[in-house]
Amino acid sequence: MKNTASSHSSKTERSNRVLDNQYQPSKDFWESDLILSFFLKKEFPEETWNYLQPFLSQLGKTAATIMDELSLTADKHGPVLKKRNHLGETVNEIVFHPYYNELLKIAVESGLFKVKWSIEARKNHGDYLHRMGFGLAFLYGMGDASVPCPLCMTDGAARLIDRYGRDEDKGRLLPHIYADLVEELYTGAMFLTEKIGGSDVGANLVEANHQEGDYYLLNGEKWFCSNANADLILVLARTKPEIEGTKGLSIFLVERQKPDGTTNEMDVIRLKEKLGVRSMASAEILLTDTLGKRLGKEGEGFKIMTDMINLSRLWNAVIAISSYRRCLVEAYQFLSHRQTFGKKALEHALVRTKLEELIANYLADFYLTWKTIRTLDEGDNGNEKSRELVRILTPMVKKKTAETAVYGIRESMELMGGLGYIEDTVIPKFMRDTLVLPIWEGAGNIMVLDMLRAIRKSDGLSILYSEMYKIFNESGKFEDELNKLENLMGAIENFKEMDQDSLEASAKGIFEDLTRLYQIALLKKAMVQENEPWILPTIEYLQGRKKESHLISPLSVQQVKGMMGWR
Structure with a gap:
């Protein structure tokens, strides 16, 4: 006789699941991310790549496997101020959960500071220090978005000590930045x-x-x-x-x-x-x-401090895109294995259309961020043109990535429904952590004012214009972008005649349009056959031609997977 109870139990066990049996989250963020790995490998000569790659590989595994538990627990058990000891003496000690110290230890052992500040790295790979450090910071940020604030401050302090400190202080303090042991780290x-x-x-x-x-x-x-x-x-x-x-x-x-x-x-x-x-x-x-x-x-204090502030703004951008990437991955994996209304959620056109928007926004910010990092590397190594350009790119990328991340993570949360809102998952913490990014290191309005200062006090805008014009002019498919570029430059030229109130009120929208055009140009310049699956649909989305009609042909499931670039 058939055991109907057992049969029914087995069927229920198979079907009554949030995600299907094939769901398996990544165990290695470096190995899984086709976009990041493809991009970074092209940024470095072979010797530098061979030096950096083991660090990336190790941190990719650590971020994907153990950092979530450390991050979520440390978040729930924040630091406590111990004002006095048992004898009534003022001690001002800040006590942290042990998992916070574990997260710091991971940062030290990842080589995040070593690849940027050690004597070996600076001697043998000096042209690529920011790119190496931020490559690791990106992976770290996919695992935790809170500790990167102290990491950012440490990197900035090292920069000022290195540039403006006395030789005795450099020799005494910088080794504690690239220390091998967390106990020796000076943050x-x-x-x-x-x-x-x-x-x-x-x-x-x-x-x-x-x-x-x-x-x-x-x-x-x-x-x-x-x-x-x-x-x-x-x-x-x-x-x-x-x-x-x-x-x-x-x-x-x-x-x-x-x-x-x-x-x-x-x-x-x-x-x-x-x-x-x-x-x-x-x-x-x-x-x-x-x-x-x-x-x-x-x-000269404020002038010197801007060196640290601008590096911090770039950290802000890197953590914005890495946090966004993590939450986008969480939503994408969920949608790929969630059955809704008779098919996988990813197979619904509305879901694919939303993912197209979110991935395109991410990729646009990804390429803008790495362009700014590369430009800072070049400027630090004596390229005067890059020094001028980075002055306008830094506030641009800080403002854009912070705003995109807040929006994109919220939308990723919605794509996962109620599960995305539950504190058992990582998205709520990333949402809360990311909300600070438009505020810290200068709020959005301050970034607009900084871009205004940059176009007055540097040649950054003319360099930006020349670069965009060259890229758009070499292709026959960017006439609209060329016209928009000329119109924007004309509007910026009119800034000279405006009173301050009108200038500030007009600048925000103009700079946002300029940012979007520059992102299209960077994507076009970066596109080759191997990255076309994610770059081409991103360019088409940013060009906005779909928005000109209410009739939209959604991307296929395979096209969305190509855009996502996640193994």
Whole structure:
């Protein structure tokens, strides 16, 4: 006699599932990502590629297998301020969950700083340092988007110490940046903003009183100090209070210990309760006779700090696209194995149309980000044209990628329905973490103002125009883009005649259109036969010709898979 109960149970077990039996998430983000691996391999000469590739391979596995648990747990158990010890002594100790320290350890062991700051890397691969470092940062960002803030600050602190520090400080401190052990790592921070001004640092009040040599005592309150427990802190302070604005600011390196080995006092008022990036510490900090060592000349603090800010903006962009990529992958894998209304969700035209939009936006930002990274590498290696171009590309890419990521991750969440909203999955955390990206390192409106400054004070716009014109003019299929480019340049020329209010109100839309045109040009320039499956439909989407008609022919399932470029 047939065991009907057993048969029914077996059938229910097979069918009553969220995803089908074939679902298997990636175990290696580097191996799975055809777009990233194809792109990066073309960026480096063979010797540099052979040096970098093992680091990428190892981190790709780690990010895909163990970082989720570490990240989600550290997020739920954020840092705690231990103000005093049992004897009533003020200690200002910030205590982290052990998984936060594990995430830092992964960053150190991944080689993320080693490939950029070690003597070997700088000697043998000096033309490619930013590209190597950001290649690893991208993979790390697919596993966690919170710890990259301290990593970013550390990279920026190293940059300022290397460029403006004394040789003795470089020799003493930089080895702690590319340390092999997390216990030897010195992380960095940037104490920039104050209550009175926020982004308007020219209003800052913190004062620096000269002691001897390059040493000053700093006094005042810093309002938003991320990676508050850092070992190497760059602080803006006013050496001459009578000089208003940014011209009165100098920059100081503050270390946790004074040269005599005693603690350098900084009073942590409180930790910030943030919507996202909760596993790392942001604080309000009161400086009281805190010892700082001036970098560069007096009065050049803000100018020097922009070196760190601009690198931070590029970190912001890299983490934006890597977070977006991760969430897009989560949605794509879900849709590929979810049965809805009698077929896989990916087979529904509305789903494919939405994925086409999201993937195209991602790819446009991916190529813009890596163009900016390459340009920074070239500028750092003496290319004056690239130095001019990176001044306009940096605020452009920061603004665009942050806004795209917030929108794209929200849409990826919706594609997964209720499951995408549940905290058991990674998307809610990435959503919360990403919401800060349009705000940190200069909000979107500040980026518009920075682009305006860039076109006034550099040749970046003319270089951008020449590059786009050449690309569009060499093909017979970009007449519309050429016309739009000329119209935009005409509108920008009219900026000279506008009052400030009209100028600011007009600039945002014009720069957004300019960004989209430049992304089309970069994609066109990058396209070869091997990457055509993802670049060609992206160009066609960005050109907007589908939007000119209400009648749309959706991409096939195979075309969407080609765009996604995920193994």
